[in-house]
Amino acid sequence: MCSIKFDDIEFDHIVEFSKDSTVFAAAREISSGRIRIFLVNETTGNVYARNGRVDSWEEVCGVHRYAIIARLISARHNHIPVYKINGSRN
Numbered sequence: 001m002c003s004i005k006f007d008d009i010e011f012d013h014i015v016e017f018s019k020d021s022t023v024f025a026a027a028r029e030i031s032s033g034r035i036r037i038f039l040v041n042e043t044t045g046n047v048y049a050r051n052g053r054v055d056s057w058e059e060v061c062g063v064h065r066y067a068i069i070a071r072l073i074s075a076r077h078n079h080i081p082v083y084k085i086n087g088s089r090n
Contacts, residue, residue: 004049005029006067009036011075015043025072045069062079 009027016023021042028035035048039057047065048057060068076082 004036004064005031006064009071011071011080014072014076016082016083016084018086023072025075027071034061038072040069040072 008030011025011027012031014023014025021039023042025038025040026035027038038044038060039048045065045080047068049084050056051058051083
């Protein structure tokens with residue numbers, strides 16, 4: 001995976017899937033302009049980042065996981081668009 005600058009991302013929008021308690025979030029890495037996509041399981045607290053180069057989701061752990069969750073909470077309080085879907089991500 002390309003290294004993500006976790007302190008340099010700004011969330012653009014969030015999609016909440018109510019039936020499976022997951023959040024899909026799109027962010028932009030400010031310095032490079034790259035789009036980063038995250039999937040958060042709100043039940044387990046697991047965070048995944050999309051790696052488009054190998055077509056997979058990779059788990060984000062440790063301090064990076066906490067950074068993503070904190071930035072998501074902050075983004076919600078800053079009123080970015082949050083789309084709520086009464087369904088699952090499948």
